Amino acid sequence: MDVLDAAAVRAWAVAARRALELARDRIDAVNVFPVADRDTGTNVLLTVTGGADALAAAPDAAGADEAARVLARGAMLAARGNSGVIVSQYLAGFARALVPAAGPADVARALVAAARAARESTGDPQEGTVLTLADAVGQGARVAVDAGAGLDAMLRQASADAHGSLAAISAAHPLLQAAHVVDAGACALLVVLDSLTAAVEGAEGDLDLDWLPAAGPRPAAAPDEGGAYEVMLLVSASGGEDLADALLAAMRRVGDSVAVVGTEAIWHVHVHTDDPEAAIEAAALGRREQVVVRLVDAPHLPGTWPVDPPERGSRWGVVACTPSAPLARWYAGAGAVALVACPEVPVRAGHVLRAVTDTGAASVAVLPGEVVSADQLGTLLDDEHAGPVVEVLGAADELAVAVAALALAGSEASAVRTRAAVEALSRLRVAEGADASAPAVVALIDVVRDVAPDAEAATVLHRDPLGAGVSAEVAAAAELRGLEVAFVGPTGRGPAVVVGLD
Known part of the structure; x- marks a missing residue:
């Protein structure tokens, strides 16, 4: 293939999602930076899945640039964790630099732009990580183009160079070197880029993932020093102003592992902090929505989800919906994913489903409180989403949400505890x-x-x-x-x- 067109971008999205499904466990296994929470593969998979779903649902795009923008926007809205936010911004930078029918030089420029965008999205860019690898891919692509390589050959060469330098790049980061692992984010990005090469070449079948480390026990790592809570939310600008720099500065003041990515006047904000309320308030530079707070070391997705629909499991997740930003820390500390309603935007079923997925459980109790309308609850229960089984408990105000959360508190919430919560609410x-x-x-x-x-x-x-x-x-x-x-x-x-x- 001499050019990257819209059809190739669609094929790329499908291939990347499938490859990440297969690679997720191995990438999770080496996740020690920025926090050893074993979720990088999961987060990038969920992020790319959001982009692939958005592209699949969109009308056929006229060119590669338009298709890539849809992919990037879907990924940004679905982004999970620091790694997912960075990958979504990488895709956005790639899309912005593309032309409708992109030849080798165009794609090489887009890869350079993608690396720059990913770096600019982070509050504290760290060398020896996915950011360094992204730079290496862009540089390798430019060298291959200057040598006269076609699109297929250029992508193959850039990917091969990146694979060859992965170990050396990771060894430059003290934490990764101490843990004797390669950077999980870099591994995830390589899977995404290998999928692009496969799509351009028209390759069939699954990618060769034998280069990834085998899934196994969590590698040794230095103690985590970041905030105890992960806060993620969307912020949109009513007047179309660029809020990226202001949001980055605001999040740096309240926490670490900061990432801010945006497209079309909406930004996805990520921060680890010990003060979720301060982070939520600091983000009030625009309209806030889909505000999710959870413990950084909370459980993540089980088994093979979202590769296969999960069976009803023994561990239940909990989503506590609240209009009180100060209570987000309390609910998260009790083991729930807190979904915080801000006054600017009503909570919708899609926001609840996002929080449901973030519990990492196959069955989830939703405590709607005062912030989820009956119409949205009906949509939530009627929605045939491939994912956790949802049960909405009759917790219609803040006190009821708190009582139910107490009954379900801890990392071992189960069907028994869920029944106990229902009984407590009835009494x-x-x-x-x-x-x-x-x-x-x-x-x-x-x-x-x-x-x-x-x-x-x-x-x-x-x-x-x-x-x-x-x-x-x-x-x-x-x-x-x-x-x-x-x-x-x-x-x-x-x-x-x-x-x-x-």
Whole structure:
């Protein structure tokens, strides 16, 4: 093939998705940077899957540039993790530099532009990683074009050079060198680029992935030093202004592993932080949506999903929907994926499905709270998505979401715990007040206990930080009444205090 056209880009998307499905476990196995959370292969697969799905659903494009833009935008919207964000921006840079029918020199320029775009998307570019490998691919492509190579030969040569330099590139990074592994992000990008070569050559069958390390035990790595929570969200600009630099600067102030990618006035923001609320607030430079918060070391996708539809598994995931950014940390700490509603954009079924996938579980309990409408819930349950089995629990307000999250708390949520959460919600009795002092809270507990004498647990949802000694005094009073008490807050909104007994 002498030129890269729209049909070749479509073939590339299909081939890359299939290759990443096969390569995911091996790439995950060597993931130690920027955080050893064993999810780089999974994140890039989900990212590229989003792009491939968007391209498959779009009308036939007139040229390679148009098809690549659709692929890149779908990947950006679906991007997972630092690695997925970087790969999506690589695809966006590649697309922006393409022409409708791209010859060898055009594609080489696009590969150079892609490497530059990926580097610019990160808050702290690190050498010895996928960014260095992307530079090497672009340089190799230019050398091959200058030597007169056609499109097929140029891509083969650039890929071969990158494979040959992968070990040396990774050894230049201290963490990767100490762990004796190659960079997982670089491996994922090589799989994507090998798929481009295969598509241009019209190759059939699966890629040769024998060069990848075998999946096995997690390699040794230095202790993680980044933030405990991963925050990802979309930010769009109402006036079309470029928010990339401002978002990068804002995220650098609140965390690390920062990446910001965007196309057509919408940006995907990624950061690891110990203060999710600060990250969410710092992103309020435009309209915020699809705000997802979870623990960095939370479980990721099981088995072969999304290669095959998962069976109903024993471990359940939890999605807690909340309008309270301050509570995102609490829900994530309880083992849930927190989906935070911002005032600019209503929560839609697609946002919930994104959070559902991010639980990494084959079965997921969704706690809709006050932020997911009945119409969107109907769409969620009716949607024939290939993925986790979704069960929506009757948690219609913040207190109910908190009670259910407590019942499901931990990394071993199961069908048994899910039933326990449903039963807890059915027993829940509630009272609210305007005074969050200890005597007032204890009085509310007694009011509710009159109608729920058999209750065993109390949940205290508070809007503002509790005064000194309040928690201890309330807990002691609750213990005398045979109740275990959990404090949830501050929520930053709603009544001063809401007490629930079950």
